[in-house]
Amino acid sequence: MIDWFVQTLRSYPEIAIFLSLGLGYYFGSFTYKGLGLGAVTATLIAAVIIGQLGITIGSPLKPTFFLMFLFAIGYGVGPQFVRGIAQDGIPQALFAVVVCFFCLGAAYGGAKLAGYSVGSAAGLYAGSQTISASMGLATDAINRLGLSPEEAKKTLDAMPVAYAVTYIFGTIGSAIVLALLGPALLGIDLEAACKRYEEKHGGKREAGGPGTAWHQFEFRAFRVKERGPVVGKTSQEAEALIPDQRVFIQSIRRDGKILDATADTVIHAGDIVAVAGRREVLVSLLGAGADEVNDRELLAVPIEGVDVYVTNKDVDGKTLAQLANQPGARGVFLRRIVRGATATNIPILADTQLHRGDIVTLVGRTQDVTVATKMLGYPDRATDVADVAFIGAAITIGALLGALVYKVGSVPLTLSTSGGVLIAGLFFGWLRSVRPTFGRIPSPTVWFMNSVGLNVFIAVVGISSGPGFVAGLQQLGFSLFLWGVAVTTVPLILAMYVGKYLFRFDDAIVLGACSGARTTTASLGMINDRAKSQIPGLGYTVTYAVGNTLLTVWGMVLVILLT
Structure with missing residues (x-):
């Protein structure tokens, strides 16, 4: 039976991929206080174990799913990325750029001091910064180095070893450093800082937030x-x-x-x-x-709750207090604001600004909600249908542009198909936020492209490198884990002090900005828990958009720096 199973996986490697996904998502779902391996690391470990069986997988599958993943990443963060670069998010965008350079410098310095190969260095960087996507661009860069097939395989096989060893602390350690050590290092009372922020920006005047007229309402009848x-x-x-x-x-x-x-x-x-x-x-x-009257017929007003995709440039950047005075806001209550690829819940305060690409939940009479929707943008009604023609065309355009090679002297320069598709995702994601008449990709579809696209890539990497994984781990040893701790921790500590004292971010959002720049969602959850508030999320979305883009590209840059 065992022999038949092994032989079947060797004959049908697609079964091995789905087995890796199933095991990865199952074991990756287990958490303790919000922390766990996650689907990516669990899938890699499962794939490495299955890869010990000597399974060979054809080459087109891995880049196909990786391009799908990169496009979904760009599409999701496009509106925040463009807004952060072009408008009032510039300080947060610049901060994210600085933090990304800290991350690159720490990985480069650690790899140099430890004497790691290019493949191990790329894995050290990807794992310590929890940026799995960078391995795809690093793979492209390594394949362009002109190495012999044997040397290229050895280099590529070292990458998932270093990634797997360093990723666990990259996830858990970043949450510990930011959420637990961060307030102590910066001398911040996080809960008090968030309360002050809420009071300063209208949280106590009941212009917004949980328990206020913006968020909760009742419908009553009274006799005049x-x-x-x-x-x-x-x-x-x-x-x-x-x-x-x-x-x-x-x-x-x-x-x-x-x-x-x-x-x-x-x-x-x-x-x-x-x-x-x-x-x-x-x-x-x-x-x-006043006498309250129980008039069922009078109170039977048609009420509707609608998610609205904000696209109107006239409301972009305006506060909720300003919008509340618009004629189109009469009769409408705001339940929720969601922003960015990670669907971050934005606190509802009087000074909270709306931006293109936000999704807001409105509640009120059907006719009032219709008027408010026209004022803000387009209704984001539930649908299962994605614009696949748009997806295919956009990925094709990005890949073709990325495949172009420019020579500066004898040095070839190229974005690679991966880089081109990421940029295409950023552009078309932004375009969708201002021209939502085409290119609709439902959130579940974006999640599938993002999560499954990456994990199929990871599964193929793990299965292919499985035979050399154990030998590589024995060679690199426990020191690799310690280097991962250093490369994870140093950029985060530098980021906290730079954010507080150089960029002078409010104490309530500085740690959220650090989480976004390092794209560590787990730490944001812990920070919000400690703050007992969603306020830190205000620093997360722009920095996440910029950080997610640059940290992915750094995988290719690191290979270039080390060769």
């Missing part, structure tokens, strides 16, 4: 008394009686008939009005002696 403060006023005038709150008169029962309440509708004594807002505010608005 003869001398009520709203008698004779229009709906808009009545709503403006408490300017710091968001309350909306949605419908009115008058003389037994139900009327939709517009901004100009005048309120009469004896009317029963249906109002959206916080209950204590509603009572204050309509008078302390």
